[in-house]
Amino acid sequence: MKKKRSHQLTPIISVKGLTKIYDNVPVVNNLNLDIYNSCFGLLGPNGAGKTTILLMLLGLIKPTKGKAFIFGKDIIKNSVAIRENSGYLPENVGFNSNITGREHLELIYRLRTEFFNVKKPVESLMKWCGLNQKFWDKKIKTYSQGMRQRLGLAIAFAGNPKIVFLDEPLSNIDPIGRVEIISKIKKKQREGITIIISSHIILEVEKIIDSLALIDNGILKVSDNILTLANKLGFNEFEIFYNNKTDNSEKVQELDKILSNRKDLILEKPTLLSDRMIIKTKYPDEIAKILFNFNEFELRPISGTLDKIYRKIIA
């Protein structure tokens, strides 16, 4: 949340009137959107046009109308240059099953970077994505769907891209694996990579994204920061997550004291839990400003809010 604000001046992705028509049916209809350095969620029901938007941004599908720019570059004229700095995990990712996971990852890594010796970074990526070491040198046809998804994730982040498009990244992953993948994606975002997630699994995505666009029938319903949107729609319960890896009890106490004294901002006294603090406020943006001084704390709408927002807007 804090990072987003500091980079908010120029959008990384700027979409202007983007339209895609198939057989006289607009799949994406006059989309206007600005995406800043953040973890951005492209949400909507099946067939809403999310994948089409991602594919247009990557230059794989040509828009019928409209323009879009990534890092200031036109997606039609400079698609190769854009892809040099972009990673992509397609929905239901597929591979040539006769080659090994390592060979596949090495090829993409080498195409994205100038390095020839990619053994070490490739191995660390395979470790990072949680791919069992026994399978690194096995043909992809022996991989389960979940393993393919993890390999696809490693490929998306190969070669240090500046922006990564993830289309349904949590599908085919078991519930424990989902939590692990979410935290890994979050970490990558903190390292400065802009992440665009397309999904309809709202409850899971809620834990990662900090801005979103809701799409239905190819039409943009709403696009905003998740805090602002929750606030606009009358949801005033929020959670402040602590970083559990370090002892920050003093900081938690300090924050509690600050917030308890700001009766103008909060509606009730904060509830302290072991891993988070629950607050009620009508001014999440002001709370976020206070959190600038608490680096490892993160403000989010209370779990389940995004689902309510989704239902309210889409239904």
Added chain:
Amino acid sequence: MINRFYRNKLIKQEFLLITSFLKKYLKDLRTIICLIIIIVPPIYTIDIINLLFETETNIDQIVIDGYIYWNVFLFFSILLYRFFAIIISSDIISGDFSDRSAMILYSSPVSRNRIVISKIISMVIYLFLFQLISFILFDIYLLIRVGTFVSVNIFLFGFFLNFLNVLFCLSFSLMLSALTKKTIISILVPFFYFYVGPQLFDIFDFEQLSYTYHTAIVIEVISNFIESGVLNFGFEQFLSFILMICIPLVLIFVTIIIFNKSDIRV
């Protein structure tokens, strides 16, 4: 400096893609089938040579060039290599869509044209190597059995003619594979064109549309040249020869242009 750097990068990427595609084709099960196919013409020719030894006492260079090589070996090579080239190149593009690997491949930082060109180059290298092995095996056997090679110019022209047929099959299959993204179509249509098409074209007086027709004209010219020493290369023969070279190139060019404009989606 920047241009040089950029050029080196492009060459490196091209090399990477070609080697990776080549590896993929070599690991494919169809390679084993094709290895069996390519030894059929030399084996068949061995039988013919043995038969010749039983009936003829004098096997001279004209018999070797004109009959054993040109009429027997080359005839079977062209027939089988068409089959071979169609089978191998039928999923050159459509395969990426059937196994869904297209999305990762085409989202890599390489232009679509360069990916398709790398696929074509690696396929041409692959087919060339197989043909080379088959032709060299034949010539070595000839040396052992008869004590001489096929005349170099005749050997090379035959090799070239066979390879033009292979290139045509490759380009035809590639075009169907890229445009329909369906492997079954890029196998069946070329098969129909080669093995049923000539008869149909003949019935309706459209022989000019048949690649086999043009190949037959060029083969006949060279056959007569070997037997009589006279090269009868008129306008019709010249046109057939030019068409044999140009059609594969035109098909490849058209495929690249159309595929570049199409949407990549599985």
